[in-house]
Amino acid sequence: MSKRVEELLTEVSGLYDYVIVDTALLMVVSDTLLLTPFANHIIYVTRAGITDEIAIKFPLDLRDSGKLKGVSFVVNDVSIDDLGYGGKYGYGYGKTSKKWWKF
Numbered sequence: 804m805s806k807r808v809e810e811l812l813t814e815v816s817g818l819y820d821y822v823i824v825d826t827a828l829l830m831v832v833s834d835t836l837l838l839t840p841f842a843n844h845i846i847y848v849t850r851a852g853i854t855d856e857i858a859i860k861f862p863l864d865l866r867d868s869g870k871l872k873g874v875s876f877v878v879n880d881v882s883i884d885d886l887g888y889g890g891k892y893g894y895g896y897g898k899t900s901k902k903w904w905k906f
Contacts, residue, residue, distance in 0.1 A: 839870070
């Protein structure tokens with residue numbers, strides 16, 4: 804990794820509250836792992852029902868071994884039927900209302 808990347812990240816971190824670097828999956832290329840020492844937090848974006856379990860296990864193993872810090876996961880495309888108490892069974896707590904995204 805070039806020294807210029809470290810200089811860039813240091814410079815923009817002083818200018819902005821948040822610097823987001825979109826990279827390839829950790830297990831795909833080594834470049835991503837080279838950037839992690841400069842990150843305060845790693846946000847791993849996944850897709851429900853699509854992302855392989857190994858793709859989730861890999862960053863967790865790196866975290867457990869001390870190679871990653873501050874790992875969080877975002878799970879996209881979660882079915883509303885699978886959420887909350889009762890979820891897909893049709894019972895649960897709370898007020899039911901029509902969601903703005905359902906027409």
